[in-house]
Amino acid sequence: MIEAVGITKRFPGLIANDRISFAVRPGEIHAIVGENGAGKSTLMKILAGLYEPDEGEIRLRGQPVRLRGPRHAAQLGIGMVHQHFMLIPRFTVTENVVLGSEPGSAARLDLVAARARVRELAQRYHLDIDPDAPVARLSVGQQQRVEILKVLYRGAEVLILDEPTAVLVPQEVEELFHHLRELRKQGKTVLFISHKLDEVLAIADRITVLRRGRVVGTLEAREATKPRLAEMMVGRPVLFDLEKPPAGDAAEGGPLLELADVTCREGTRTVLERVSLSVRPGEIYAIAGVEGNGQAELVQVITGLRVPDEGHIRLLGADATRWSVERRRAAGMAVIHEDRHRQALVLPMSIWENALLGRHRHRRWRRGPFFRPATIRSHVAREVARYDVRTPSLDVPVASLSGGNQQKLVLARELSQAPRIIVAAQPTRGLDVGAIEFVWGQLLEARARGLGVLLISADLEEILALADRIGVIARGRLVGELARSEATAEVLGRMMLAGGEAS
The missing domain is CATH 3.40.50.300 (P-loop containing nucleotide triphosphate hydrolases)
Structure with a gap:
């Protein structure tokens, strides 16, 4: 149905996709998995027309195509459901679905025809949504159905879903999977991007694994296991069932x-x-x-x-x-903030500077009004080694680290303060x-x-x-x-x- 052949995409100082090739069959749910920074999002944006590849080509139904943008991709039958919904809360379901592709003349929106079309699509694909409901009153799972209806309304035959379960509770995940199976049954092709391996194994027909911008392999879901996928993603065995060590003495003293x-x-x-x-x-x-x-x-x-x-x-x-x-x-009190970029780190600053944030006034790091560079660097080097923060130098900006290494640095800073x-x-x-x-x-x-x-x-x-x-x-x-x-x-x-x- 859709195929990537030798796709390469470069950004300054980074090869996000490196000669990626894989094919998605018609009427299948095909999962794309990989660690943070493996190139999943970049590849999906290329397939949805948001980026142009520097090398390689996309084939649709066996024919090479050059996507000139998301609207062109939609015209060819490719639609993307983004992780963060793009809905206007005050608008109804119908108004959100048809926005940008309104039926009627330039002077008058034919809401009757739009509502009828949205209701027909919702019934055909068992999406169970009221076309007249204001989006602000819908649950997160229902809002996701509106996003799926938006791409179906534009004639999508290939649906790309980016981390679709990130904001859903288990019951809503099951409902989403039911809808995806219904779409598959009616001939639609689904690309499912996720880091939740249990969910991938539950919904996918085949799975393609990316690591560091390259395809590691594609395998049938029935032949895959969670440990095998994880090892393909990170290049080493991963323990999922961490053994809980005995808890500290909870009876000693009152609540913290x-x-x-x-x-x-x-x-x-x-x-x-x-x-x-x-x-x-x-x-x-x-x-x-x-x-x-x-x-x-x-x-x-x-x-x-x-x-x-x-x-x-x-x-x-x-x-x-x-x-x-x-x-x-x-x-x-130590704090590991939700948004490490906005709340825990200053991205342009160096690793050693970020490791000192919040305690830079401490007398241990100063001699009078001046910092003690040797003392600071010695301490930061020990913590970086202890928490396995992988960096070529303590002087590089923290923005150059992967998400995992940035979080390790936050942990090192917060937990080293006893x-x-x-x-x-x-x-x-x-x-x-x-x-x-x-x-x-x-x-x-x-x-x-x-x-x-x-x-x-x-x-x-x-x-x-x-x-x-x-x-x-x-x-x-x-x-x-x-x-x-x-x-x-x-x-x-x-x-x-x-x-x-x-x-």
């Missing part, structure tokens, strides 16, 4: 972190409502929830970036409600399976040493692998709490969707 009836408002909107939780020594307490339900505000309140309107926060037994960020860090409590917000977002394995290992090791870990994650696999207790957040409220032994992905998913009811 406590929230009591914490409430935050933005104007007239309540973003956190009477949230209460505690994190004990030697445990990982995880917060599960669909993104956008108050997790970012919760991290801001705990780390000192905002003051709650109501309620109290206690850190190591002391009332820390109005403490500054600096005072909380000095008391023993913290008592770690706040880890989406700590493995955008990382490949090898880097995820490393981060998980560090959090479990901290737990074994008696530290408390508050883990905020949208990845239920991560939560179930690491957590001792799990709180579920929905619409800014903590709607339930479970011991790990009581939790499954399905139970957590139902609580996340229903706002606390697991049945």
Whole structure:
């Protein structure tokens, strides 16, 4: 159906795609997997007409084509569903679907014809969506169906889905897979890009693995296993079932972190409502929830970036409600921020400078008003080696590192300060399976040493692998709490969707 032949794409200082060749059969679900930076997104953007290759060609139905842009790709039957939805909340489903390809004359939109066409497509592909519903009122899973309808409306025969399950709970993932199987049954071809190997094995017919911009191989899904795919992706065996070391003594002393009836408002909107939780020594307490339900505000309140309107926060037994960020860090709080580029690192600065951020005022690094370069570099070199940050030099800008090595540097900086409590917000977002394995290992090791870990994650696999207790957040409220032994992905998913009811 669609084929890439010798595709090469270069950017300054980087070969993103290096002579990539693979073919997708008509009517199949073909998965593309690879570690962060393997070239998946670049390749998909080439197939969708967003980039032009420097070398090689694309063949559609056996014929070479030169895609002049996304609109031209859509005219040829190629459509892309992006990871971040491109919808206008105030518009209805119909208005979003037809935007840019409206039926009728230039002077008048034929909404009746548009609505009828959208309803017909939704029924034909069992997408179960009301054409007149405002998008703002739809769930995340329903909004994804609108994105799929948009490409079907434009006549797509090849659908490219970029990380389509990243923001879905397990029940919505199953619904998406049902829709994709229905599309396949009706002759559509699907390219499915993901880093979640369990999902790839559940939905794909064949799988192509990329590593460092090259194709490692293509194999039938029925012949693939998760360990084999992971090894093809990173070039070495990967451990998925990390052995949990014994927890530190949770009975020793009181909670390290406590929230009591914490409430935050933005104007007239309540973003956190009477949230209460505690994190004990030697445990990982995880917060599960669909993104956008108050997790970012919760991290801001705990780390000192905002003051709650109501309620109290206690850190190591002391009332820390109005403490500054600096005072909380000095008391023993380490923070792994959700967005390492915006919140944890200064990308143009060097590795050694980033490794010192947040504690650069400490007398250990200074002689009078001046830094002590030899002392600093010696310390940073030890931490870089300990946390396996792969870099040619301590002087290169941190922007030159891969996502996994950037996150290792953040871990090195935060954990080398002998913290008592770690706040880890989406700590493995955008990382490949090898880097995820490393981060998980560090959090479990901290737990074994008696530290408390508050883990905020949208990845239920991560939560179930690491957590001792799990709180579920929905619409800014903590709607339930479970011991790990009581939790499954399905139970957590139902609580996340229903706002606390697991049945």
